[in-house]
Amino acid sequence: MTGWTTADMASQTGRFFVVTGATGGLGLETALALAKAGGEVLLTGRNPAKGEAALSHIRAVYPDARIAFGLCDVASLAAVNAFADRLIAEGRPIHVLINNAGVMATPKRELTVDGFELQFGTNVTGHYLLTARLMPLLRAAPDPRVVQLASLAHLPGKIFIDDLDAAKNYHPWTRYQQSKLAMLMFALELQRHSDAGRWGVTSLAAHPGLAATDLFRRGAATNLFERIKAFAIGLVCQSAAAGAWPTLMAATAPDVMPGGYYGPTGFMEAWGKAGPARIGPSARDDAMAERLWNTLAKMTGAIWPSG
Numbered sequence: 098m099t100g101w102t103t104a105d106m107a108s109q110t111g112r113f114f115v116v117t118g119a120t121g122g123l124g125l126e127t128a129l130a131l132a133k134a135g136g137e138v139l140l141t142g143r144n145p146a147k148g149e150a151a152l153s154h155i156r157a158v159y160p161d162a163r164i165a166f167g168l169c170d171v172a173s174l175a176a177v178n179a180f181a182d183r184l185i186a187e188g189r190p191i192h193v194l195i196n197n198a199g200v201m202a203t204p205k206r207e208l209t210v211d212g213f214e215l216q217f218g219t220n221v222t223g224h225y226l227l228t229a230r231l232m233p234l235l236r237a238a239p240d241p242r243v244v245q246l247a248s249l250a251h252l253p254g255k256i257f258i259d260d261l262d263a264a265k266n267y268h269p270w271t272r273y274q275q276s277k278l279a280m281l282m283f284a285l286e287l288q289r290h291s292d293a294g295r296w297g298v299t300s301l302a303a304h305p306g307l308a309a310t311d312l313f314r315r316g317a318a319t320n321l322f323e324r325i326k327a328f329a330i331g332l333v334c335q336s337a338a339a340g341a342w343p344t345l346m347a348a349t350a351p352d353v354m355p356g357g358y359y360g361p362t363g364f365m366e367a368w369g370k371a372g373p374a375r376i377g378p379s380a381r382d383d384a385m386a387e388r389l390w391n392t393l394a395k396m397t398g399a400i401w402p403s404g
C-alpha cells in the first residue's frame with residue numbers, strides 16, 4: 098500500500114507499544130497517534146520532567162489515553178538493561194517496539210558513558226541491546242514488530258567498521274549518516290535472523306523525510322553557514338505529525354513487507370503520505386550488515402534467541 102496516513106490506521110486497542118525518545122518530536126507524535134487509535138503506549142526517554150510533560154500533552158487531547166512513561170537513556174547500556182529488566186519482570190507481551198530516539202550531528206566528538214561515539218552510542222548501540230533484551234516479550238505477542246528510525250541521510254552513509262568510536266576521524270554529519278545507515282542495516286539483518294531462527298518477529302525501518310522537530314535546532318549549527326542551512330531546511334520541512342506517518346505505517350499497517358522500509362512518497366521522499374522507501378546500495382551490503390551485527394553484539398553484550 099502507498100499513500101498512507103493516520104486516517105488509514107485501524108483501531109490499535111489491545112496492542113502495547115514501546116516508543117523510545119517519545120518525549121518530543123516524532124516520538125511524541127507517534128505516541129499521540131497510537132494513543133488516539135486506542136493503543137497502550139509506554140513513552141520512554143531520559144528526562145522524567147519531559148516525560149511527564151509528554152503525558153500531560155497527550156492527556157490534554159485524549160483524556161482516556163492509555164499511556165505511561167518509562168525512564169530509558171538509550172545512550173547507556175546499564176540504563177537500557179535496567180529498563181529491560183523492569184519490563185521483563187512485568188512480563189507483559191510487547192506488540193511493537195519503535196526505536197526512535199536519536200541525536201544528530203553533534204559538533205564535537207563526544208563519548209557515551211560506555212565509551213562509544215555519542216551518535217552511534219545513542220542512535221544504534223542502545224537500540225540494538227534493547228531489541229535483543231525485549232525479544233522474549235516481543236515473541237510472546239501476536240504479529241510482533243520492531244521499527245528502526247533511519248533517514249535519507251543513510252544514502253551517502255558509510256560504516257567505519259574499524260573506527261566506530263571515531264577515534265581516528267570525526268565529522269558530525271558523516272557520523273550521523275553512519276548511525277542511520279547502521280539502523281537500516283540492523284533492520285534488514287534483524288529480519289534475516291528472525292527468518293532463519295523462526296523468531297516470528299517482523300523487522301521494519303522508517304524515515305520521516307524532513308520533519309520540523311528539535312533535531313534541526315540542536316546538532317552542528319555552530320557557525321553562520323550551519324545556522325542558515327538549518328533555517329533553510331526548516332522552511333521545507335513537513336510537520337512532525339506527518340513525519341511520523343511512515344513509522345506509524347510500519348508499526349500498524351496490516352500489509353507491511355517483512356524487512357520493509359517506509360518513508361514519505363512525495364518529492365525526493367522529503368515529505369508526503371507514507372509508502373515504500375528507497376533502500377540505498379550501502380544498506381544492501383549483507384556482509385557488512387552481518388559484521389556490524391556481530392560487532393554490536395560484542396559491544397553491547399546482547400544475546401539473541403538461539404531458535
Ligand SMILES: NC(=O)c1ccc[n+]([C@@H]2O[C@H](COP(=O)([O-])OP(=O)(O)OC[C@H]3O[C@@H](n4cnc5c(N)ncnc54)[C@H](OP(=O)(O)O)[C@@H]3O)[C@@H](O)[C@H]2O)c1
Nearest residue numbers: 118120121122123170171172198199248307308310311312
Ligand atoms: N526530524 C527529521 O527530519 C528526521 C529525519 C530523519 C530521521 N530522523 C530520526 O527521527 C528520530 C527522532 O528525531 P526527531 O526529529 O523527533 O528529533 P527530536 O525532536 O530531537 O527528538 C529526539 C528524541 O530523542 C530523545 N533522545 C535523545 N537522546 C536520547 C537518549 N540518550 N535516551 C533517550 N532518549 C533520547 C530526545 O529526548 P531529549 O529531549 O531528552 O533529548 C527526544 O525525545 C531520530 O532517530 C532521528 O534520527 C528525524
